[in-house]
Amino acid sequence: xxxxxxxxxxxxxxxxxxxxxxxxxxxxxxxxxxxxxxxxxxxxxxxxxxxxxxxxxxxxxxxxxxxxxxxxxxxxxxxxxxxxxxxxxxxxxxxxxxxxxxxxxxxxxxxxxxxxxxxxxxxxxxxxxxxxxxxxxxxxxxxxxxxxxxxxxxxxxxxxxxxxxxxxxxx
Numbered sequence: 001x002x003x004x005x006x007x008x009x010x011x012x013x014x015x016x017x018x019x020x021x022x023x024x025x026x027x028x029x030x031x032x033x034x035x036x037x038x039x040x041x042x043x044x045x046x047x048x049x050x051x052x053x054x055x056x057x058x059x060x061x062x063x064x065x066x067x068x069x070x071x072x073x074x075x076x077x078x079x080x081x082x083x084x085x086x087x088x089x090x091x092x093x094x095x096x097x098x099x100x101x102x103x104x105x106x107x108x109x110x111x112x113x114x115x116x117x118x119x120x121x122x123x124x125x126x127x128x129x130x131x132x133x134x135x136x137x138x139x140x141x142x143x144x145x146x147x148x149x150x151x152x153x154x155x156x157x158x159x160x161x162x163x164x165x166x167x168x169x170x171x
Contacts, residue, residue, distance in 0.1 A: 007060050009036070010085040011067070013053045016040070017076035020049070029055055032069055033062020054085070 016025065022040040029035060036058055041050040057063045063084065071082045 005084045005086045007064055008084050008087045009057045009060055009063050010087055011055045011057070011063055012083050012085050013055060013070075014051065014081040014083075015078050016049065016051045016053060016080065017078045018049050018051055019076065022053070025053055026055075029066055029070065032057070032066035034058040035062075 013025070013029075020040075022038065025040060026035060026038040029038065034057065035055060037056045038053065039055075040053045042048065043050050055063075055066070057066065067082050067084070070080055073080055
């Protein structure tokens, strides 16, 4: 790996033999500590393993033990490569995708104070009660007759005075 990544609970395991199963790998890696989540990556087109996996341990120490114990070991003729994943800034979109599918429980749950709360009035242009162009009570110049088809005075099919073929006695 070219740049240093701070040790974390999350590991990216590469160069896994294609015939290995998720269960077998999870069993092997659980020797280093309690695994919260483990996911073998699968090619969506072929439904076959891609040769990599993501593992989340309960704590950083377990992940460090796994790196020391399993890095560069041979498994079915292939040398495993294991790296930490930066929990604060994931390196690849693929990692983000697979990490989101793992859904580990948040052990250190803290509210995200940077997340905006939903407010229906956040976009005034989409709220008729706040947009003068959509609210006749806020806009005295608004033309209530903007749709001629809905106004009998402007629609020839609804106004006998505008349509000579219309029978005024029917209305």
